Amino acid sequence: MTAEFPAIDRDKSPLLDADHDAVRIADALxxxxxxxxxxxxxxxxxxxxxxxxxxxxxxxxxxAEPTTDDILPSPAMTEALAAAILNHPDFYVATPDSPREDTITVQTRGGNRYLLALDVAPDTDTDEDYPLQAEDVAHAADRLLTDNPSDSDRAMAELLNYIGATWEKQDLPLRQHAQAVARSLTQ
Structure with missing residues (x-):
């Protein structure tokens, strides 16, 4: 008698693939x-x-350097980032490192450990290798229009698409608000 095992559902598997850990950290942030x-x-x-x-x-x-103690004190910026990463379901440990104020040790549920080194990168908004924030807003608008949207969903999608299309002309508070709305719609 042979036992039949069901196929592994990769979306539900706790064995996470390490190639997506940076994407998961960005999602957590x-x-x-x-x-x-x-x-x-x-x-x-x-x-x-x-x-x-x-x-x-x-x-x-x-x-990351091997350690048995993942509970270390840290400064405010790395504490906030570590807390955001730790709130993501795919991470088990996110600890700001001390005495260095610019590193965080993280461990995924799959057992991968990383040392995150924080660098000031003032040109991240103009980095063409990554999607623009306007695209994130437009993506949220597209998600609103799936599965029989209501009139208010259509109106919100139209507003988000307008803000995304005129991104460079919008002031920072409106951009931040549009991103917050988009983030709440995609969670």
Whole structure:
């Protein structure tokens, strides 16, 4: 007698593939109230993000030093980033490192450990390798229009599409508000 095992559903598998860890970190940062946008691509080891103040930063995934103590004190910026990463369901540990004020040790549920090194990257908004924030807003508008949208859904999608199309002409508070609305619609 042979046993039949069902196929593994990759979306539900706890064995996460490490090529998407940077994307998961960017996803976690986008859910932070301190971060406007965050971008990464599968297979890369860099996450770029922009804070509410308009400052751009980059996190680089590096091999973490072995340790048995993942509870370390840290400064405010790395604490906020670590908290955002830890709130993501795919991460088990996110600890700001001390005495260095610019690193965070993370561990995925799949067992991969990384040292995230924080760098100031003022040009992250103009980095053409990553999608623009306007595209994030337009993507949220597209999601509103699926599955028989109501009139209010259509109106919101039209407004978000307009803001996305005229992104460069909009002021920072309107951009931030549009990104917050888009983020709430895609969660």
């Amino acid at each position: 986008r859910n932070s109230p301190h971060v406007i946008t965050a971008h990464a691509r599968p297979g890369e080891d860099r996450v770029t993000f922009t804070t509410l103040g308009g400052n751009g930063f980059a996190l680089t995934l590096q091999d």
